[in-house]
Amino acid sequence: MGSITFIEHHGAEHAVEIETGKSLMQIAMDNGVPGIDADCGGEAACGTCHVIVDGNWISATGKAGDEELQMLDMTPDRAPTSRLACQIIATDAMDGLVAHLPEFQM
Amino acid sequence: MTRTCLIVGASHAAAQLTTSLRQEGWEGDILVIGDEPHMPYQRPPLSKAFLSGEKAAESLPIRPAAFYQKNDIQFRQGRVTAINRDQQTLTLVGGDGEKDGKSEQLSYDKLALCTGARVRKVELPGSDLDGIHYLRNMADAESIKASVVEGRHSVIVGGGYIGLEAAASLRELGMHVTLLERGPRLLGRVTAPEVSEFYHRVHTESGVRIHTNIAVSGFSGNGRVQKVICADGAEFPADLVVVGVGVLPNTELAEVAGLNVDNGIVVDEHCRTSDQNVVAAGDCANQFNRVYGCRVRLESVPNATEQARVAAASICGESRTSEFLPWFWSDQYDLKLQIAGLSRGYDQLVIRGDRLTGRSFAAFYFREGRLIAADCVNRPQEFVLSKRIIAQNLAVQPDRFADESVPVKELLLADSPALASAGG
Ligand SMILES: Cc1cc2nc3c(=O)[nH]c(=O)nc-3n(C[C@H](O)[C@H](O)[C@H](O)COP(=O)(O)OP(=O)(O)OC[C@H]3O[C@@H](n4cnc5c(N)ncnc54)[C@H](O)[C@@H]3O)c2cc1C
Ligand code: FES
Numbered sequence: 059m060g061s062i063t064f065i066e067h068h069g070a071e072h073a074v075e076i077e078t079g080k081s082l083m084q085i086a087m088d089n090g091v092p093g094i095d096a097d098c099g100g101e102a103a104c105g106t107c108h109v110i111v112d113g114n115w116i117s118a119t120g121k122a123g124d125e126e127l128q129m130l131d132m133t134p135d136r137a138p139t140s141r142l143a144c145q146i147i148a149t150d151a152m153d154g155l156v157a158h159l160p161e162f163q164m
Numbered sequence: 165m166t167r168t169c170l171i172v173g174a175s176h177a178a179a180q181l182t183t184s185l186r187q188e189g190w191e192g193d194i195l196v197i198g199d200e201p202h203m204p205y206q207r208p209p210l211s212k213a214f215l216s217g218e219k220a221a222e223s224l225p226i227r228p229a230a231f232y233q234k235n236d237i238q239f240r241q242g243r244v245t246a247i248n249r250d251q252q253t254l255t256l257v258g259g260d261g262e263k264d265g266k267s268e269q270l271s272y273d274k275l276a277l278c279t280g281a282r283v284r285k286v287e288l289p290g291s292d293l294d295g296i297h298y299l300r301n302m303a304d305a306e307s308i309k310a311s312v313v314e315g316r317h318s319v320i321v322g323g324g325y326i327g328l329e330a331a332a333s334l335r336e337l338g339m340h341v342t343l344l345e346r347g348p349r350l351l352g353r354v355t356a357p358e359v360s361e362f363y364h365r366v367h368t369e370s371g372v373r374i375h376t377n378i379a380v381s382g383f384s385g386n387g388r389v390q391k392v393i394c395a396d397g398a399e400f401p402a403d404l405v406v407v408g409v410g411v412l413p414n415t416e417l418a419e420v421a422g423l424n425v426d427n428g429i430v431v432d433e434h435c436r437t438s439d440q441n442v443v444a445a446g447d448c449a450n451q452f453n454r455v456y457g458c459r460v461r462l463e464s465v466p467n468a469t470e471q472a473r474v475a476a477a478s479i480c481g482e483s484r485t486s487e488f489l490p491w492f493w494s495d496q497y498d499l500k501l502q503i504a505g506l507s508r509g510y511d512q513l514v515i516r517g518d519r520l521t522g523r524s525f526a527a528f529y530f531r532e533g534r535l536i537a538a539d540c541v542n543r544p545q546e547f548v549l550s551k552r553i554i555a556q557n558l559a560v561q562p563d564r565f566a567d568e569s570v571p572v573k574e575l576l577l578a579d580s581p582a583l584a585s586a587g588g
Pocket of ligand 2: 083095096097098099100101102103104105106107142143144145
């Protein structure tokens with residue numbers, strides 16, 4: 059069983075178990091990770107599940123799709139490895155992944 | 165002594181409230197009472213991906229049961245029928261599915277009303293025939309799904325978001341769809357005529373037969389609906405009817421208990437009702453909105469969750485407020501509509517993109533040169549930008565919004581910064 063670590067803006071870490079096939083947003087919600095609001099329930103409509111994937115892990119998650127990029131484009135905390143957590147489906151290859159949470163969600 | 169927070173209603177507002185209570189450090193008991201036989205689940209997919217079969221029921225819970233267990237959040241099924249504010253108790257009937265109407269009293273220190281809204285029903289000849297459905301909860305959606313038969317006729321009564329989403333989903337499932345709207349256009353209460361025209365076109369192109377300015381006067385059939393009958397004499401064959409003509413806030417409990425009610429349970433900026441031990445959040449609550457400077461009762465998930473956060477803080481003795489910008493979304497076919505703000509009272513509309521033949525455009529609503537709302541169809545960038553402009557009350561040049569040679573980002577740059585003095 060692998061794990062993913064979400065790190066809040068002020069540094070609090072939340073290591074949670076990977077559930078393959080679920081989105082990173084849902085995994086964060088299931089584990090009560092603060093800082094992921096997920097208002098739209100994973101429709102890529104709200105932008106409140108923004109995470110910044112740590113360094114090289116972007117190769118495991120893949121880059122943002124077109125629609126996702128447009129949502130992220132206007133976000134103040136946008137980074138090159140920004141993603142919407144609801145658009146990343148967890149796989150076993152993500153064991154050890156670290157995702158940073160922005161100070162504010164959209 | 166352990167303190168108890170009772171929450172009435174187990175949906176979007178309640179789910180967020182329980183979570184926020186624990187995050188805010190509430191150490192007492194939390195008990196949620198809801199009358200549906202489910203833990204809180206996502207309601208929006210009921211007319212969209214759940215109805216069309218793309219999403220299964222298992223994917224709808226907002227959080228898993230294990231989350232609530234871990235955070236010591238209890239749920240009970242049943243209906244709350246009365247609140248006694250002097251004694252701080254409420255009456256629960258049919259607790260945990262008991263059908264014999266047994267009632268019990270539960271005590272609270274803090275009470276949260278998250279009772280939401282229920283569908284407005286039509287009372288017309290034949291309106292109790294089988295095959296006539298409403299769409300608010302899982303049970304409704306499941307019974308609609310069970311009645312879908314490819315190639316048969318469905319009639320949607322009401323051209324609001326729920327009606328249009330249901331129409332799109334039923335078309336995707338291969339039903340014939342006729343949509344009847346009493347007013348002169350679709351989405352008449354919520355969007356500009358230009359946006360209504362767009363939705364009229366795309367639904368027509370997808371094979372929905374739309375009739376506006378038509379009043380349904382009854383339903384006929386032998387036990388089960390077969391026809392929808394209109395005041396002008398027109399009749400439409402129907403194996404399945406979905407009525408979507410709006411909702412009413414569930415405020416009776418609050419009203420009988422003597423709380424202030426006026427198109428929703430009246431709450432202050434901290435989501436407190438007229439009783440300091442009682443908060444309300446979600447579709448049932450009426451609150452002053454700071455961005456628009458008026459009282460509103462909103463029917464949307466983001467509003468329910470935002471108010472729940474504020475209400476949780478109040479219960480824990482803090483006084484948080486919010487600068488919530490109303491927003492909403494709607495999925496129909498391949499069209500993702502994202503709406504920022506409230507368009508009521510606009511005096512100028514600017515369209516960006518091709519709404520007449522295309523499937524991607526944004527409609528910007530201005531009042532006195534200020535952006536107050538935007539309907540964005542397959543235009544996430546414009547949506548996010550609009551939210552920012554409206555929330556921060558940024559000054560912009562309306563005419564430039566129509567010019568697609570100006571990149572979205574530059575609609576903001578090069579313009580003057582926020583006018584600090586131009587309040588609400
Ligand atoms: C088909 C559909 C599609 C939608 N699509 C969208 C969308 O795309 N985007 C969006 O933002 N919003 C959408 N909405 C609106 C959104 O679902 C609501 O705004 C949201 O559910 C409000 O949450 P709530 O917790 O305030 O109340 P509700 O979800 O209405 O829940 C209230 C609950 O309380 C229960 N209850 C009431 N009184 C009592 C009582 N006395 N005792 C026990 N239980 C009680 C009710 O049965 C219900 O389960 C949609 C709604 C529907 C029906
Ligand atoms: S949950 Fe709304 S965009 Fe991801």
